[in-house]
Amino acid sequence: MQYITRDAELILAKFLATNKVLLVLGARQVGKTTLLEHELIKDQSVFLNLDIEIDKAQLTARAALAPPDALKSLGSPKVLVVDEAQRFPEIGQLVKGWYDTKLPVKIILLGSSSVNLMDKIAEALTGRNEKLYLPPLTFREVARAQSWYKSPYTKTILLQNFGRQLQAVMREALVFGSYPETIAVAEARAQYLLNLASDYVLKDVLQLGLVKSPDTIRRLLLLLAHQIGAEVSITELAQNLHLARQTVTHYLDLLERSFVIFRLPAFSTNQRKEIAKNSKIYFWDTGVRNALLKEFSISELRADIGALWENWVVAEFAKQNLLAGGMDTLYFWRTTAGSEVDLVIKRKGALRAFEISWSKKKRTPLTFTRLYKIPVAMITRDSFGEYFL
Numbered sequence: 001m002q003y004i005t006r007d008a009e010l011i012l013a014k015f016l017a018t019n020k021v022l023l024v025l026g027a028r029q030v031g032k033t034t035l036l037e038h039e040l041i042k043d044q045s046v047f048l049n050l051d052i053e054i055d056k057a058q059l060t061a062r063a064a065l066a067p068p069d070a071l072k073s074l075g076s077p078k079v080l081v082v083d084e085a086q087r088f089p090e091i092g093q094l095v096k097g098w099y100d101t102k103l104p105v106k107i108i109l110l111g112s113s114s115v116n117l118m119d120k121i122a123e124a125l126t127g128r129n130e131k132l133y134l135p136p137l138t139f140r141e142v143a144r145a146q147s148w149y150k151s152p153y154t155k156t157i158l159l160q161n162f163g164r165q166l167q168a169v170m171r172e173a174l175v176f177g178s179y180p181e182t183i184a185v186a187e188a189r190a191q192y193l194l195n196l197a198s199d200y201v202l203k204d205v206l207q208l209g210l211v212k213s214p215d216t217i218r219r220l221l222l223l224l225a226h227q228i229g230a231e232v233s234i235t236e237l238a239q240n241l242h243l244a245r246q247t248v249t250h251y252l253d254l255l256e257r258s259f260v261i262f263r264l265p266a267f268s269t270n271q272r273k274e275i276a277k278n279s280k281i282y283f284w285d286t287g288v289r290n291a292l293l294k295e296f297s298i299s300e301l302r303a304d305i306g307a308l309w310e311n312w313v314v315a316e317f318a319k320q321n322l323l324a325g326g327m328d329t330l331y332f333w334r335t336t337a338g339s340e341v342d343l344v345i346k347r348k349g350a351l352r353a354f355e356i357s358w359s360k361k362k363r364t365p366l367t368f369t370r371l372y373k374i375p376v377a378m379i380t381r382d383s384f385g386e387y388f389l
Contacts, residue, residue: 026134027259045079050087085109092124135319137178177287197291229307267331339367
């Protein structure tokens with residue numbers, strides 16, 4: 001499979017220059033291991049994958065040794081990468097001991113879930129770790145992977161000369177998402193996504209035994225797939241699933257911490273006139289969402305095109321923010337009278353606001369601008385390149 005250049009490469013290079021333990025987090029199959037293998041190809045490095053029993057046994061054996069002896073038995077690498085680190089419950093304390101001994105090795109832990117064990121790892125390494133979050137490919141990364149793309153192309157060149165190609169890439173990403181394998185192996189991507197959505201994205205949650213009924217959480221995902229772009233009612237979900245509100249809230253938290261979904265809270269400075277407590281839920285990858293519905297039509301006449309477009313645009317902003325270290329906070333905005341803005345982005349007190357529409361028929365809301373003195377930009381299928389290239 002071809003390597004796709006990632007925006008995270010420059011961020012990773014900065015982290016590799018420090019001596020702190022690096023935690024690389026993201027959903028399964030987003031390319032964490034591939035990124036590390038590509039960037040460390042010239043370094044003396046050792047990779048252990050704890051999904052593989054032999055590698056797990058190797059690490060278990062080294063855990064009983066003195067830190068210098070453990071490193072020597074691994075071949076004295078300059079970089080030690082432990083993939084699926086959450087599979088080894090004592091990994092946090094083990095790496096803490098190695099780090100405090102000042103071993104001459106850069107330790108990198110990869111995890112596909114921040115549920116429980118990865119939290120405990122980070123807690124054990126407080127003050128000793130840095131985090132890099134890797135989402136599915138951004139649109140800019142997908143565009144760079146196209147056969148017609150050349151590295152000298154600037155954003156201006158792309159917008160002026162490759163509009164038709166960019167439209168085609170966007171429409172495919174809208175339907176099939178942007179997991180690396182869907183870009184590299186286009187002919188089998190529908191089946192790949194069906195497998196991903198049915199089993200792989202939930203593997204960590206199910207292996208940890210945090211869900212009593214796998215079918216229940218799959219039904220929850222299906223309900224969420226139908227509700228993208230709408231405010232989610234926990235009470236309604238609980239009634240549909242015949243579960244307690246607390247259980248649904250717990251399941252949503254697991255899905256969010258497993259990088260399947262993310263939430264947009266409501267932005268409000270006036271709780272009497274603005275919605276303050278509700279949230280919207282989006283999928284990090286629209287291909288996974290479409291796979292849950294078994295709907296891979298690229299037609300713009302599909303009934304959910306508006307909601308799908310909104311999810312894709314919001315997810316692109318969310319992916320950019322994740323790579324930047326979460327500098328922004330993303331919201332939606334709605335008044336009790338019904339005025340709304342799809343996306344509000346806040347950074348250090350400054351606001352940006354966006355209305356998201358597949359076509360140009362939707363009018364830019366004026367109420368938000370009147371209240372906050374902030375213009376609301378319209379992102380359509382014709383203008384998205386200005387924001388994502």
